[in-house]
Amino acid sequence: MSLITTTDSLRAFCTRQAETEFVTVDTEFLREKTYWPQLCLVQVAGPGEAVAIDPLAEGLDLTPLFELLANPKVLKVFHAARQDIEIFHHLTGKIPEPLFDTQVAAMVCGFGDSVSYETLVSKLAGVRLDKSSRFTDWSLRPLTERQLAYSLSDVVHLRPIYEKLHRRLVKSGRTLWLDRELAVLTEPRTYNVDPQTVWQRFRLRSAKPRFRAILRELAAWREREAQSRDLPRGRLVRDEALLEIAAHAPGTIDDLARVRGLGRGFAEGRLGGDLLAAVARGLAVPDHECPIEETVYDAAPGSGPVIDLLRVLLKMKSEDHHVAAKLIASASDLEAIAADDEADVPALSGWRLEIFGKDALALKHGGLALAVSANRLKLVSLPLATGGETV
Numbered sequence: 313m314s315l316i317t318t319t320d321s322l323r324a325f326c327t328r329q330a331e332t333e334f335v336t337v338d339t340e341f342l343r344e345k346t347y348w349p350q351l352c353l354v355q356v357a358g359p360g361e362a363v364a365i366d367p368l369a370e371g372l373d374l375t376p377l378f379e380l381l382a383n384p385k386v387l388k389v390f391h392a393a394r395q396d397i398e399i400f401h402h403l404t405g406k407i408p409e410p411l412f413d414t415q416v417a418a419m420v421c422g423f424g425d426s427v428s429y430e431t432l433v434s435k436l437a438g439v440r441l442d443k444s445s446r447f448t449d450w451s452l453r454p455l456t457e458r459q460l461a462y463s464l465s466d467v468v469h470l471r472p473i474y475e476k477l478h479r480r481l482v483k484s485g486r487t488l489w490l491d492r493e494l495a496v497l498t499e500p501r502t503y504n505v506d507p508q509t510v511w512q513r514f515r516l517r518s519a520k521p522r523f524r525a526i527l528r529e530l531a532a533w534r535e536r537e538a539q540s541r542d543l544p545r546g547r548l549v550r551d552e553a554l555l556e557i558a559a560h561a562p563g564t565i566d567d568l569a570r571v572r573g574l575g576r577g578f579a580e581g582r583l584g585g586d587l588l589a590a591v592a593r594g595l596a597v598p599d600h601e602c603p604i605e606e607t608v609y610d611a612a613p614g615s616g617p618v619i620d621l622l623r624v625l626l627k628m629k630s631e632d633h634h635v636a637a638k639l640i641a642s643a644s645d646l647e648a649i650a651a652d653d654e655a656d657v658p659a660l661s662g663w664r665l666e667i668f669g670k671d672a673l674a675l676k677h678g679g680l681a682l683a684v685s686a687n688r689l690k691l692v693s694l695p696l697a698t699g700g701e702t703v
Contacts, residue, residue, distance in 0.1 A: 317369035321529035326376040329358045334387035336470035340450040347538045351449035357467035381408035389474045391429045401503040417477040422634025437469045526594030527558035533590040582669030622646045
């Protein structure tokens with residue numbers, strides 16, 4: 313087992329990896345008690361060696377690692393990269409590039425929706441992982457041999473997984489598909505949280521603009537407070553409480569104290585005053601500047617069976633093209649297509665339009681029909697077809 317705890321050994325390792333085509337990367341972190349992820353371990357594997365880097369080691373400078381992650385000549389391979397990238401972006405302000413996400417690539421290659429690393433290891437590396445250390449406390453020192461073996465396996469087996477997925481992508485001509493899907497991971501806006509937009513994470517199918525304006529101010533205050541104090545959002549004020557406050561717009565300490573889960577002590581304190589100030593800001597927003605309801609594609613009467621047919625078509629296309637259904641179209645995409653031929657959804661643009669969207673519209677308008685032949689579904693052009701093709 314190779315555990316790096318000094319800057320000199322880290323620099324030597326990163327210098328060697330700077331000459332390689334790609335490295336695989338994973339992290340272990342904790343986030344239960346903090347807003348920002350607490351980085352506890354970084355695992356990196358090159359062609360002939362794999363190491364665990366201990367960021368909690370006294371005196372260790374991670375600069376050589378950050379330089380390797382920023383090296384444009386070395387591909388960085390992750391699995392389900394978003395949280396890992398968020399950590400590095402927070403620490404350095406930069407996104408590791410170029411990068412490759414095996415979970416996204418596996419979806420493009422037909423391994424299903426959000427396929428797990430364990431599944432890919434089994435199917436592509438022929439190895440069964442020991443996941444008994446999955447929920448260990450990575451902040452405790454010293455690390456055990458079992459913990460190190462577990463952590464390193466996440467990058468060692470990732471190398472053959474990447475190589476096999478890469479070959480499949482090249483053979484199928486889908487490397488550009490993957491590039492488009494990875495674009496969101498390399499976009500800084502993915503990780504730069506704007507407090508004024510976090511209210512959009514709340515599921516609000518229908519809400520008045522004034523309610524939304526107040527919620528926007530409340531959520532923005534909580535986000536800034538959570539960031540500055542490095543606390544989880546829910547440790548300050550729970551989502552349910554914010555929604556209730558936005559709905560009732562309390563103007564006094566007495567009103568705020570009646571909110572379930574807060575209490576008078578909270579209402580009379582500094583945080584209570586901050587909440588009341590946020591409510592006041594939301595009430596002061598001019599009517600024309602209040603957030604309006606997002607576009608919702610309401611299902612027309614009788615459209616349920618159409619959505620069901622689109623769902624069957626999606627499953628068929630997913631299997632035919634060996635692409636995860638979730639990657640082609642979401643449930644909300646299907647509802648939108650059933651309601652509007654020009655719905656602004658991913659399924660009606662780019663490669664998704666070619667393998668699914670066009671036929672979805674043709675099926676919706678009677679240009680195509682679903683039939684069963686030899687226990688398999690197929691698409692059949694109807695006499696009055698306007699754009700569908702027999703498959």
